[in-house]
Amino acid sequence: MDVSKNQILTLISKGEGIDLEFKTCRNQLNRDVYDTVCAFLNRHGGTILLGVSDSGDIQGIDPAACVQLKKNFVTAINNPQKITPPTYLSVNDIKVDGKHLLYIFVPESSQVHRCNGRIFDRNEDGDLDITDHTTQVASLYQRKQATYTENKVFPRIQVKDLRPELIEKCRRYVRINADNHPWVDMDDLQLLKSAQIYLSDPETGAYGVTLAGVMLLAPDSLILQVCPAHRTDLILRKVNVDRYDDRDLVRTNLIDSYDRIMAFIQKHLPDPFYLEGIERRSLRDAIFREVASNILIHREFMSGIPARLIIEYGQVTTYNANRPHGFGVLNPETFAPYPKNPVIGAFFREIDRADELGSGMRNLMKYGRKYGGADPRLIEGDVFQMVISVPEFGADISPKKDIDQVTPSLTPPVTPPVTPPVTPPVNAQVRRLLELLESKGSLGNAEILDAFQLKDRRRLRETYITPALGVGLIAYTIPDKPRSRNQKYRLTDKGRKLLETIS
Numbered sequence: 001m002d003v004s005k006n007q008i009l010t011l012i013s014k015g016e017g018i019d020l021e022f023k024t025c026r027n028q029l030n031r032d033v034y035d036t037v038c039a040f041l042n043r044h045g046g047t048i049l050l051g052v053s054d055s056g057d058i059q060g061i062d063p064a065a066c067v068q069l070k071k072n073f074v075t076a077i078n079n080p081q082k083i084t085p086p087t088y089l090s091v092n093d094i095k096v097d098g099k100h101l102l103y104i105f106v107p108e109s110s111q112v113h114r115c116n117g118r119i120f121d122r123n124e125d126g127d128l129d130i131t132d133h134t135t136q137v138a139s140l141y142q143r144k145q146a147t148y149t150e151n152k153v154f155p156r157i158q159v160k161d162l163r164p165e166l167i168e169k170c171r172r173y174v175r176i177n178a179d180n181h182p183w184v185d186m187d188d189l190q191l192l193k194s195a196q197i198y199l200s201d202p203e204t205g206a207y208g209v210t211l212a213g214v215m216l217l218a219p220d221s222l223i224l225q226v227c228p229a230h231r232t233d234l235i236l237r238k239v240n241v242d243r244y245d246d247r248d249l250v251r252t253n254l255i256d257s258y259d260r261i262m263a264f265i266q267k268h269l270p271d272p273f274y275l276e277g278i279e280r281r282s283l284r285d286a287i288f289r290e291v292a293s294n295i296l297i298h299r300e301f302m303s304g305i306p307a308r309l310i311i312e313y314g315q316v317t318t319y320n321a322n323r324p325h326g327f328g329v330l331n332p333e334t335f336a337p338y339p340k341n342p343v344i345g346a347f348f349r350e351i352d353r354a355d356e357l358g359s360g361m362r363n364l365m366k367y368g369r370k371y372g373g374a375d376p377r378l379i380e381g382d383v384f385q386m387v388i389s390v391p392e393f394g395a396d397i398s399p400k401k402d403i404d405q406v407t408p409s410l411t412p413p414v415t416p417p418v419t420p421p422v423t424p425p426v427n428a429q430v431r432r433l434l435e436l437l438e439s440k441g442s443l444g445n446a447e448i449l450d451a452f453q454l455k456d457r458r459r460l461r462e463t464y465i466t467p468a469l470g471v472g473l474i475a476y477t478i479p480d481k482p483r484s485r486n487q488k489y490r491l492t493d494k495g496r497k498l499l500e501t502i503s
Contacts, residue, residue, distance in 0.1 A: 005096050008103065011047060012056050018124050019046035024053050025102070027065040029072060034082060035127045038115035040106035041087060042140060043122035050102035060099025069102065084114045085196050088346065110151055110342045111196055112141055141202035149302045150215075150341040153201040154226065155208035159189050162209065162217040166255065167191060170217075173351040183350070192217075195350070196343050211301060212343045220252050229304040232257055232295065234264045236311045241427060241463065254296045254344065258353050261292040261309065268311050269390055274370070283371040288316075290364045291386060293354035295320045298340040298384065305383060310462065313427050315372070315389050315470050317462065322384035328482045330378040377470055381483070387470035433464045434473060434499050437491040442477050444488045465489065473498060 016022055021036045033048065040046040050069070051061040061069065070091045076082045077089055092103040112119065119131045121140060130136040144151060167188050174181040183191050192198035197213030200206065209218075214226050223230055236246040246268065250260045262285070271284040295307045295318050303321030310317050323340060348354035355363065368376040372389030379385040436451055437443060445457060445465075454460055468474040473495035477488040 005094065008049070008094060008096050008101065011049065012052060012058065015056060016054065018122055019044060021046065021048050021126075022052040022054055022056065023048060023050045024059060025050040025061055025069070026059070027062040027069075029069060029076075032127070033073075034076060034115045035118075035120050035129075036122075037077060037087070037089070037104075037106055038083060038113050038118075039120040039122035039127040041109040041111075041113045042120060043108065045106055045108040046122070048104040048106065050104070051100060058096055058099055058101070061102060063100050066093050066100055066102065073102075073104070082116065084117075085111055087113070088349065107342070110144055112137075112144055138202065149300070150210060150212040150343050151199065152211040153199055153206070153208045154210070154214065155201060155204065155206035157209040157214060157218070157222070157226075159192060159198070159209070161219075161222060162188075162192075162213070163219055163253075164188065166217050166253065170255070170351050173353075177352055181350075195347050197347070210343070212341065212347070215254050215301060216344065216347055217253060217255075223253060224251065227301050229306060230301065231306045232261065233306055233308045234261060235308065236264075236268050238311070238313050238427075241312075241429065254348075255351070255353070257296055258292050258348075261295075262288065264309070265292070265311075265316075269316070270392070272371070272391065283367045286363055286367050287371055287376075287388065289353075290355070290360040291316070291318060291388065293348055293360065294318070294384075294386065297345045297348055297354060298322070300340070311390075312467060314392065315387060315467055317388075317466055317470070318386045319383050322380070322382060327381050328379065328480075330380055374471055379482075385466070387466060389471060427463075427467070429463045430468045430473065431499075431502065433468055434491060434495050437474060437489065438496065438499060442488040442490040444486075448489075468495070 011020060012022075014020060019040070021040075023030050023033055023036075025033075029050070033050070036046075036048055040048075052058055070093065073091055074089070078086045080086050087109065089104060089106060094101055094103055114131075117131075118129050119137055119140070120127045121130050121136065122128070130140070171183055171191075174183050182194065186194060189198065192209065192213060195213075197210050197216065198207065199210055201208065211226065214223060215230070218226075230251060232250040234248040234250060235244045237244045239245050246264075248260060248264050250257050252260070265284065265288045269284055269288075271282050274281055274283050291309070295309065299307055299320040300323050301321075305319075305321040307320040308318065345354060354360060364376055368374070368388060372391060374389040376389070377385075377387040379387070432452070433448070436448065440447075440451070443451070445460065448464070449455070449457065449460055452460075452464075465474075468489075469476075471494075472492055474489045475492050476482055477490050478484045478486060481487065
């Protein structure tokens with residue numbers, strides 16, 4: 001997560017608390033910094049600032065020691081002899097008032113962690129060693145399992161019930177990036193234990209495969225027994241907007257689901273030639289790698305809402321069931337990543353199907369505008385939505401002074417349009433909505449439904465509202481409260497100019 005000087009100063013002004021810890025650190029790490037990491041993982045997450053005294057005085061870190069301190073920290077938290085199970089955190093070096101500080105964001109974990117064999121929890125007074133307090137430890141385990149459904153244990157499901165060829169496939173994936181990866185030499189049971197997907201039930205003590213393990217590695221029939229609503233609906237809707245032009249209903253494990261999503265994207269979206277430095281990078285794959293992993297990793301599997309990815313003219317919209325930590329459009333500048341299924345996320349990172357927490361989002365925002373001409377929009381709620389602007393085949397994505405060289409894709413077609421589009425593409429439904437708002441002024445959902453003689457509110461949102469909001473053609477009349485019952489939509493200057501151009 002990228003942070004600014006002002007954000008750091010705001011944190012320091014708050015003072016230490018249940019989710020904020022200062023550590024004085026000049027040229028070596030405090031021994032208790034790992035206790036705090038463990039406590040934050042076990043509680044609700046938090047931020048550690050190295051180079052700040054308990055009173056909030058910015059003392060700084062020796063600049064010559066920063067690189068080694070970061071290396072030592074990352075090595076230690078990935079060492080199962082220090083933190084069990086090991087975790088994955090990034091350390092940011094930031095300069096404040098001429099002094100170097102290290103910023104560490106620790107998300108809440110779905111697991112119970114130990115530091116040097118001890119269990120730490122967090123309260124306002126600091127880090128508490130609760131290892132010998134049986135009631136507190138039991139409560140911690142129960143809270144983790146209740147909060148993170150991926151940890152639900154199925155004692156009747158054992159390693160023999162999973163797909164051995166899929167487990168071997170994961171070994172091949174990790175071997176590509178690291179010949180000495182520990183999973184390479186582990187048997188299947190050891191691998192599942194290492195990945196934290198074979199655990200004991202905190203109530204009965206019986207061992208079994210977790211929900212995460214089932215969703216990752218089980219046969220399709222077993223997945224649908226455990227999670228009947230599981231599916232990812234991939235839809236292409238450009239010509240036949242009332243139904244679809246192409247569809248893939250994916251009801252399989254998350255690993256193969258990822259490959260099916262990427263294949264559908266590669267089939268229906270262009271991949272413009274793009275140079276980053278002297279190397280070619282696929283903007284499409286960089287963006288939709290994050291999109292695909294997001295709708296698989298961060299969904300709430302106990303919800304009956306299926307995940308969907310819909311390709312329309314000029315944009316892609318995704319929907320997945322969510323356990324929200326807020327509502328409304330996320331601000332990429334202040335957004336703090338929150339792992340919805342940390343175990344599944346860690347497994348995806350190991351097999352190189354996802355990036356480190358936060359870095360995938362940065363790539364999405366970095367390349368989104370270059371690919372589709374507009375920043376991606378992320379909307380938090382009971383259903384998490386992503387709206388990604390995309391070019392059409394043959395569209396002219398001309399190089400600009402402030403971005404790397406981008407040239408049009410040569411396939412298909414090989415001849416770009418004579419006049420590149422200067423306004424965002426819209427379908428017939430969005431155009432009708434713009435014309436309605438131009439003539440009637442601001443309108444709410446019920447009024448638009450009545451004007452178009454529609455009955456399906458979800459269809460209105462997917463086909464009319466979300467596409468127009470996604471490219472800035474309409475806007476909320478109450479932007480700070482997108483879920484307000486008094487919410488209406490108005491035409492923006494961009495939408496008005498587009499109507500003038502169409503006319």
